[in-house]
Amino acid sequence: DTAVSQTPKYLVTQMGNDKSIKCEQNLGHDTMYWYKQDSKKFLKIMFSYNNKELIINETVPNRFSPKSPDKAHLNLHINSLELGDSAVYFCASSRNRGDEKLFFGSGTQLSVL
């Protein structure tokens, strides 16, 4: 069973569209994250939720809106997609906000045309 699963694996869309990426973890973890990995492989945190509560919100355009319906899910909705949003988005989880061990999903490759 996949510990952290995100869908879709690939997403190709046109500029201006709205899209969502879903993430689920079955590890019973309290804390979940979204990271963005750009074309230069640089991995940067975007958001972190702990028990459905937002605890980290880095400098990210407000077109990006995370939603956590429960602690096992952290979805990422992106409005008005731009070319620069093309990247691989990784979801991750950790046991709690003090636990340094992150479990990553396999990534969603987003291509904006």
Added chain:
Amino acid sequence: AQSVTQPDIHITVSEGASLELRCNYSYGATPYLFWYVQSPGQGLQLLLKYFSGDTLVQGIKGFEAEFKRSQSSFNLRKPSVHWSDAAEYFCAVGARTGNQFYFGTGTSLTVIP
């Protein structure tokens, strides 16, 4: 400001040869240091971590890393590389709490027969 530098973008080694991947960090507090590995199409997997104590830490898959405070470095080593070690390696620094992790830009490892 917190940052992680991996000066080698790409390294090629022969199978059986030794390996050292460099990592330098800048962090305002006591650093907690990590190495992650990313195989093609996969998420990141934690190789090892350093919090305190013995500055030479052992990880999975035969990897080790040495923390040198005077040099602000946390280099990853392996005595004998296997073809399956070909992957992208990321160094990260962060606080034990607060879920803030800063990743380097990664070093891509190619292993030749």
